[in-house]
Amino acid sequence: MPAPRGTGLSRRLWVEEPAIRRRMPDPVRTAAVRAVIIASLTLMQAMVAFFSTLAGSWLAFPMVLSSVASTVVATWGVLDVWVTRQVWNQRNGVVSVPSSTARQLRRERRRARRTARAAERDGARIRRRGAGRLSEA
Missing domain, CATH: 1.10.287 (Helix Hairpins)
Incomplete structure (x- = not known):
């Protein structure tokens, strides 16, 4: 049903739809x-x-x-x-897209490496600060 003439609304002749299958x-x-x-x-x-x-x-x-x-x-x-x-x-044909599981495992490994590096830095800082002293006083 066409739109009334004075309304300024018009129907489009072509409606773009997403492809169901890839080319x-x-x-x-x-x-x-x-x-x-x-x-x-x-x-x-x-x-x-x-x-x-x-x-x-x-x-x-x-x-x-x-x-x-x-x-x-x-x-x-x-x-x-x-x-x-x-x-x-x-x-x-093989499109390498990591699954959500692989992505999650990578995040966990990255987080564990960051934690390990941070602990190593903290340990090195404590050793540097406390080098040569037997007590805090």
Whole structure:
């Protein structure tokens, strides 16, 4: 429902929404686009082969042969996407983000080191101050 004209309110044509999934890596996206193009060409070729067979055209036999070959190539294209994705994940997919547990353990170790250093400084200060004296008096 559009806003009234005099109110100055307008509906936006485009509402930006956050992406649900992250964008595919470039090599995987390239392989996927290639596979989709090859698959669509294979489907068109199969349709031409089917209709030329129905029409009794001389083009039917070569188109059937090339459709079989294109099916093999399309299968290779889909496998290429899968292999490219697996390789990319193996090389770059592990994002090292420390878990909250690891972060907490690091904080505890840091705190223990600070406490140990502070105790060592205090001990050194006491030894320096009290060096050579047997009593406080």
